[in-house]
Amino acid sequence: MLLYILRRLVLLVPILLGLTLLLFIVARILPGDPVGLAAGPNATPELIAQMKREFGLDQPLPLQYWNYLTGLVSGDWGMSVFTRRPVFADILEYLPATIELVFASLFIAVVAGIPLGLLTAVYKNGPLDYATRTLALGGIAMPRFFLGLLLQMAFAAWLDILPLSGRYPLIESPPDHVTGLYTIDALIAGDWSAFQIALSHLALPAIAMALSPLATIMRMMRSSTIEVLQQDYVMTERALGLSNRLILFKYVLKNAMTSTLTVIGLYVSWLLGGTVLVETVFDWPGLGLYATQAILTQDFMPVIGVTLVIAIIYLVAMLVVDLLYGVFNPKVRYA
Amino acid sequence: MALLDIKNLNLAMRSYEGETQILHGIDLKIDHGEIWGMVGETGSGKSLTGLSVSRLIASPPGRYLAGSIEFQGRDVLKATDKEMRILRGRHIGMIFQDPTTNLNPAFRIGTQLVDVALHAGHADPSVLGLEAGASRGDFKKAAKRVAVEMLEKVGIPKAAERINDYPHQFSGGMRQRVLIAMAMIGKPDLLIADEPTTALDVSVQAQILRLIHDLVAERNIGVLLITHNLGIVAQICSHVAVMYRGRILEAGKVNDVLKRPSHSYTQALLNSVPTVHTKRGELMGLSGAMRETSA
Amino acid sequence: MTMTPIAIPKRTQSARLENWSRAFYRFRQSWLSIVGLAIVVLLVVIAIFAPWIVPYPEHVVGGTNTAARFQAPSTDAWFGTNALGQDMFSLVLVGSQVSLFSGLAVVFIAIVVGTAVGAIAGYFGGWVDEVLMRITDLLLTIPSLILAMAVAAALGTGVWNMIIAISITWWPAYARLVRGEVIVKKEEQFVVAAHALGANWLRILGKHILPNIVSPIVIKASLDMGFAILTVASLGFVGIGVKPPTPEWGTLLSGARSYMPDYWWTAVAPGIAIFLAVLAFNLLGDGLRDVLDPKARR
Ligand SMILES: Nc1ncnc2c1ncn2[C@@H]1O[C@H](COP(=O)(O)OP(=O)(O)O)[C@@H](O)[C@H]1O
Ligand SMILES: [Mg+2]
Numbered sequence: 001m002l003l004y005i006l007r008r009l010v011l012l013v014p015i016l017l018g019l020t021l022l023l024f025i026v027a028r029i030l031p032g033d034p035v036g037l038a039a040g041p042n043a044t045p046e047l048i049a050q051m052k053r054e055f056g057l058d059q060p061l062p063l064q065y066w067n068y069l070t071g072l073v074s075g076d077w078g079m080s081v082f083t084r085r086p087v088f089a090d091i092l093e094y095l096p097a098t099i100e101l102v103f104a105s106l107f108i109a110v111v112a113g114i115p116l117g118l119l120t121a122v123y124k125n126g127p128l129d130y131a132t133r134t135l136a137l138g139g140i141a142m143p144r145f146f147l148g149l150l151l152q153m154a155f156a157a158w159l160d161i162l163p164l165s166g167r168y169p170l171i172e173s174p175p176d177h178v179t180g181l182y183t184i185d186a187l188i189a190g191d192w193s194a195f196q197i198a199l200s201h202l203a204l205p206a207i208a209m210a211l212s213p214l215a216t217i218m219r220m221m222r223s224s225t226i227e228v229l230q231q232d233y234v235m236t237e238r239a240l241g242l243s244n245r246l247i248l249f250k251y252v253l254k255n256a257m258t259s260t261l262t263v264i265g266l267y268v269s270w271l272l273g274g275t276v277l278v279e280t281v282f283d284w285p286g287l288g289l290y291a292t293q294a295i296l297t298q299d300f301m302p303v304i305g306v307t308l309v310i311a312i313i314y315l316v317a318m319l320v321v322d323l324l325y326g327v328f329n330p331k332v333r334y335a
Numbered sequence: 336m337a338l339l340d341i342k343n344l345n346l347a348m349r350s351y352e353g354e355t356q357i358l359h360g361i362d363l364k365i366d367h368g369e370i371w372g373m374v375g376e377t378g379s380g381k382s383l384t385g386l387s388v389s390r391l392i393a394s395p396p397g398r399y400l401a402g403s404i405e406f407q408g409r410d411v412l413k414a415t416d417k418e419m420r421i422l423r424g425r426h427i428g429m430i431f432q433d434p435t436t437n438l439n440p441a442f443r444i445g446t447q448l449v450d451v452a453l454h455a456g457h458a459d460p461s462v463l464g465l466e467a468g469a470s471r472g473d474f475k476k477a478a479k480r481v482a483v484e485m486l487e488k489v490g491i492p493k494a495a496e497r498i499n500d501y502p503h504q505f506s507g508g509m510r511q512r513v514l515i516a517m518a519m520i521g522k523p524d525l526l527i528a529d530e531p532t533t534a535l536d537v538s539v540q541a542q543i544l545r546l547i548h549d550l551v552a553e554r555n556i557g558v559l560l561i562t563h564n565l566g567i568v569a570q571i572c573s574h575v576a577v578m579y580r581g582r583i584l585e586a587g588k589v590n591d592v593l594k595r596p597s598h599s600y601t602q603a604l605l606n607s608v609p610t611v612h613t614k615r616g617e618l619m620g621l622s623g624a625m626r627e628t629s630a
Numbered sequence: 631m632t633m634t635p636i637a638i639p640k641r642t643q644s645a646r647l648e649n650w651s652r653a654f655y656r657f658r659q660s661w662l663s664i665v666g667l668a669i670v671v672l673l674v675v676i677a678i679f680a681p682w683i684v685p686y687p688e689h690v691v692g693g694t695n696t697a698a699r700f701q702a703p704s705t706d707a708w709f710g711t712n713a714l715g716q717d718m719f720s721l722v723l724v725g726s727q728v729s730l731f732s733g734l735a736v737v738f739i740a741i742v743v744g745t746a747v748g749a750i751a752g753y754f755g756g757w758v759d760e761v762l763m764r765i766t767d768l769l770l771t772i773p774s775l776i777l778a779m780a781v782a783a784a785l786g787t788g789v790w791n792m793i794i795a796i797s798i799t800w801w802p803a804y805a806r807l808v809r810g811e812v813i814v815k816k817e818e819q820f821v822v823a824a825h826a827l828g829a830n831w832l833r834i835l836g837k838h839i840l841p842n843i844v845s846p847i848v849i850k851a852s853l854d855m856g857f858a859i860l861t862v863a864s865l866g867f868v869g870i871g872v873k874p875p876t877p878e879w880g881t882l883l884s885g886a887r888s889y890m891p892d893y894w895w896t897a898v899a900p901g902i903a904i905f906l907a908v909l910a911f912n913l914l915g916d917g918l919r920d921v922l923d924p925k926a927r928r
Contacts, residue, residue: 018768026781137662141909143860145867146883146901149890157891232436239389239431240451240517241424241458250450254441273773277864281887291776292868295783303780311771328441330501 008319012312019311020072020304024065027300072308078301082294087305090290095309096180097167098286101278102271104183104202105209110264113214117221118248118256124226132218139215144274148208148281155204163201165283174198205282209274213267220263224256231255257328265321269314336408338557339365339388339525344402346383349395356400357383359581365525365574370551370558372568372589374604375578381561384578385527388559389427390419406525424451425458428518432530434510438502444513445482445498448520452478452485455521462522485516489546508539512546519550526551529561544571565604569593577601663917669910677726684720690877703895710895712886718899721877725900728878729907732793733858737851739797744804745847749835751805752812763809766802774799775864782870792871796861800854807850811843845922852918856911863904879904 059067068078077087120129156164168174168182175185175194183202186195228234229252237247275288283289287306294302326332346358358380365371373381386392388404390411403410406422414422423429431437439447456463456474463477479498486494489512502510511531518526528547532540548571551558560572568575568589575593576586577600584598596602676683684690694716703710709718751762769777782795815821816839824838865871866880874881879900886896 015768015771018764019771022768023772137912138905138909141856141905141912143863143901143904143908145864146897146904149883149887149897149901153891153894232431232433233439235391236429236431236437236514236517237439237447239391239423239429240521241420241422241454242450243420243454246450251439251442255439269773273775276775276779276868280868292779295776295779296869298784303776307772307776310773310776314771314773330441331503
């Protein structure tokens with residue numbers, strides 16, 4: 001088991017190497033002139049040449065890649081032409097906000113999607129089933145950014161019960177930095193009001209992101225539960241008197257989870273990429289907003305850095321999913 | 336009062352084509368210590384009769400048109416869901432055909448045995464050797480102990496260790512033993528076994544049958560053994576009921592029915608079983624008059 | 631089991647026709663697929679005839695009317711007017727053109743490139759397969775929206791640049807799908823036979839294998855159309871892609887963001903348009919899957 005994890009981690013290395021190379025090539029082949037943009041329209045050729053030297057853009061490409069690669073390992077992820085700060089420092093600053101948002105929405109999607117899927121499977125073709133399935137169809141088609149706008153309109157503007165945007169009121173200072181996730185930090189600090197403030201900011205963007213995975217997880221869970229309910233062992237469990245609750249939430253749930261797990265894993269990547277949209281709507285200071293800004297100014301290094309971080313999180317998530325498979329399906333052997 | 340008394344049971348099932356009556360007035364009486372074999376061709380309604388006793392047929396698709404199923408004097412068709420749950424596992428044990436699909440693959444066999452034992456124990460603490468009002472911890476400990484004992488009893492070697500294994504780590508015959516242990520762990524008064532050996536190797540079949548026979552003899556319980564194998568009936572049953580198209584054609588002591596079949600269908604069924612005395616060329620399949628032409 | 635002789639009915643239609651009518655019957659079974667099909671047809675009709683049916687054609691090409699800014703929906707302007715006094719109804723109608731066209735183009739390019747890569751990898755196997763699939767896998771680990779944004783931004787504004795940018799991130803999924811199908815089909819009798827008869831690889835792939843794997847591709851494509859439209863709108867929303875005055879739903883929505891919630895109609899009209907288009911293609915795709923792949927039916 002431990003050996004399996006180690007092997008999988010080692011296998012990540014060539015993937016990441018390929019990824020950096022690919023990203024580097026894409027970034028350099030594409031037209032675009034970050035230095036020109038950053039220096040402004042009135043920059044002299046001397047200034048531009050000096051800036052190019054400063055960012056190492058005057059060297060031959062293979063050398064640039066080699067420098068980038070050795071830098072990566074030592075925590076030097078290049079400089080952002082736009083913010084004029086090291087990319088690594090920028091990412092460290094923005095990452096917690098994104099992690100908090102992604103985990104909150106994944107949490108909502110899983111915690112609501114799985115029981116809903118189970119229940120709609122049990123009460124198949126009942127009113128609850130039809131209502132949730134219709135909502136699910138809509139939920140998958142709903143653009144996250146439009147849903148975000150609608151939520152802002154309803155809860156921030158009209159009902160005025162939740163903040164419109166941002167992560168924390170600008171005039172107040174967030175809870176002491178431990179994990180960087182404000183809700184968690186507030187709990188660690190035992191600051192209940194800070195937790196409420198952080199949560200109220202988190203609610204709308206998290207819901208806007210959660211709807212589509214919630215709908216998919218629910219649909220997946222529903223169909224696999226229907227399949228499991230027809231299995232012989234469910235009949236045996238009923239015939240020997242186990243309660244419906246025990247059968248459903250213990251014996252059926254675990255069997256139905258396997259196929260749903262794959263979907264959850266795939267959504268990690270979808271959610272991370274989607275932060276670009278939702279963070280824009282809610283001015284959420286995370287990687288998505290950072291990446292958008294970098295892309296709009298054709299700033300290579302932050303884009304590569306953000307993509308790399310997301311890819312790493314995704315690959316780790318897939319590893320976790322593979323390990324969880326073994327929990328839900330004892331026939332899986334790690335060899 | 337008989338242990339189980341099925342009177343004039345009429346059951347209809349709904350499917351795509353509409354509702355068809357499957358059981359046409361089944362009458363069957365089982366007492367303690369009797370092993371009833373129920374034989375008949377596939378689709379004659381044996382399984383649905385067995386499932387009816389534990390009221391395991393959902394409605395829809397099932398609908399009882401008439402009749403009663405009295406278990407220990409009370410009609411299960413009129414019982415509440417809660418009463419039914421207490422009967423299942425504690426008073427009526429069930430074993431099904433395919434041991435590969437009837438154990439939950441995602442859970443250790445111990446987990447499944449312990450949950451059934453706990454259920455039976457909550458219905459009647461004496462099953463676990465406890466007094467009413469014992470603590471949760473006592474229940475858990477006792478259920479675990481009884482599960483290991485039961486596994487040993489059905490012949491699983493190193494039961495204390497193997498209780499932590501998953502179903503796929505057992506062979507087919509071993510899995511059926513585990514399922515028998517699960518059915519018997521609540522000390523039921525009636526065991527319903529629906530073709531318990533059909534899916535097993537011939538060499539394993541005899542062991543499993545002997546196991547069932549011994550357990551039943553030891554506890555003096557009633558058994559409904561569903562099979563389509565008259566050889567099995569002749570070997571371990573005390574009584575037999577012959578089923579055909581939702582009706583019981585004849586029923587009685589094995590010796591009476593098999594020696595002096597009063598119905599031509601039973602006769603035909605007997606002729607289709609090879610015995611040591613059967614001469615080459617004598618074996619007959621079922622055909623002709625007994626079979627109606629449309630399903 | 632009772633056996634009855636099975637009466638073989640006389641064949642009144644050709645087998646192919648019968649297949650189609652049975653497929654259409656299955657499709658009709660689900661009224662949701664019919665709704666999806668209806669909306670898709672409506673969208674296509676609107677996109678084709680938009681130039682002739684819009685009430686204010688001048689607004690569509692950039693004309694403004696500042697005297698009539700931010701008018702609420704009325705009989706004059708069904709969806710109200712925006713910050714420039716342009717009629718939202720006209721803009722949303724014409725916006726269907728960019729969405730449908732680029733969605734279609736993305737899926738088309740993705741199918742062509744993906745099928746070529748997947749078929750070659752699956753057919754030849756060995757190191758060709760290794761190299762092509764490693765590249766495919768790498769692309770699949772990159773968050774596609776961010777990659778598409780980066781490429782689109784670098785290439786500059788314009789419908790075609792956006793289409794190319796999105797296609798780059800979409801073909802790998804088709805390559806995976808086609809490769810899997812080709813590997814299965816390659817071993818089948820008729821392919822082995824064609825091989826033995828000396829057909830060359832292009833012919834075997836084109837004549838014998840690919841025609842047999844059309845269904846999974848069509849199913850995926852119809853489900854993907856909705857998400858392609860969504861991606862186009864997403865790029866528009868973050869400010870990459872088509873630039874005004876060409877009306878595009880995502881761009882319209884992002885323009886409306888600053889005027890929320892007072893002038894909500896400027897956002898609601900394009901938002902609902904995106905939602906309906908995506909929903910319709912999803913429903914249609916689900917229906918097609920039921921028809922073409924009854925096994926996957928849930
Ligand atoms: N769930 C069901 N819905 C409709 N008909 C059923 C169902 N289960 C069984 N039947 C029908 O009832 C008849 C008896 O089935 P069963 O009791 O399983 O037969 P046996 O166990 O004797 O082989 C069969 O003809 C079968 O088609
Ligand atoms: Mg049966």
